[in-house]
Amino acid sequence: xxxxxxxxxxxxxxxxxxxxxxxxxxxxxxxxxxxxxxxxxxxxxxxxxxxxxxxxxxxxxxxxxxxxxxxxxxxxxxxxxxxxxxxxxxxxxxxxxxxxxxxxxxxxxxxxxxxxxxxxxxxxxxxxxxxxxxxxxxxxxxxxxxxxxxxxxxxxxxxxxxxxxxxxxxxx
Ligand code: S3P
Numbered sequence: 001x002x003x004x005x006x007x008x009x010x011x012x013x014x015x016x017x018x019x020x021x022x023x024x025x026x027x028x029x030x031x032x033x034x035x036x037x038x039x040x041x042x043x044x045x046x047x048x049x050x051x052x053x054x055x056x057x058x059x060x061x062x063x064x065x066x067x068x069x070x071x072x073x074x075x076x077x078x079x080x081x082x083x084x085x086x087x088x089x090x091x092x093x094x095x096x097x098x099x100x101x102x103x104x105x106x107x108x109x110x111x112x113x114x115x116x117x118x119x120x121x122x123x124x125x126x127x128x129x130x131x132x133x134x135x136x137x138x139x140x141x142x143x144x145x146x147x148x149x150x151x152x153x154x155x156x157x158x159x160x161x162x163x164x165x166x167x168x169x170x171x172x
Contacts, residue, residue: 001026002073003172004091006147007102008140009079009120010112012156012164016102017076020165026072031081034062043078047121060085067094080122082146092149098172101153102164108157109136 003020005013014030021028032043035058039046046055059081066075067090082088082099091099104112110133117123117132122139126132147153152171156164 001172002067002069002075002094002097003168004075004077004097004099005102006077006082006099006150007079007156008104008109008136008143008147009123010109010116011079011102011104012161013076013079013102016156016161016164016168017074019161020168021074023165023169024072024074026074027069029066029069029073029075031059031063031066031075031077034066035059035078038062044119044121044124052121056080056084060087063087064090067091067097080143082149083143088146088149099150100168101147101150102156103147103153104155105157106133106137106140109140 003026005017007013017030018028020026035046036042039058041049043055046058059078063077063081082091091097110129113120113123113136114129114132117126123132123135126135154164154167159167
């Protein structure tokens with residue numbers, strides 16, 4: 001079984017994914033880490049040197065590889081992964097894969113991402129909190145269409161990672 005976690009940047013996909021994998025005794029795979037290993041470059045450097053379109057092509061290729069696993073795995077996607085190319089279709093067509101959307105409110109995302117903009121090339125040039133919030137509001141609105149096609153979603157804004165893991169284990 002592959003449990004695939006999606007959600008906006010900062011929604012806790014990697015943290016929750018790691019905890020969930022430990023709890024279920026599954027392997028944990030972080031798509032951004034796999035991309036970094038594949039390219040031997042950090043995500044910000046890939047955006048800077050190759051551009052977003054190349055990043056999306058690499059992301060699609062690495063996702064396909066990750067979905068081929070036959071091990072029980074928790075896979076944390078990047079925030080944009082289900083929204084580009086045929087990625088959502090590839091996930092949906094993977095037998096024994098469950099897609100879960102970790103949903104977070106605009107306010108929680110803004111607070112979290114305010115301190116982490118440097119690591120995220122799409123947000124790195126936004127210069128204040130109000131602009132960041134506006135950007136996330138619009139971006140989330142566009143992306144929600146894809147996220148909402150998950151098998152189920154969980155509201156993570158005020159819930160601890162431990163409780164979220166418990167809820168996922170109960171639902172799968
Ligand atoms: C992106 C999210 C990032 C990373 C890249 C693009 C996006 O992953 O894949 O910077 O388009 O939302 P996280 O969601 O882990 O920050």
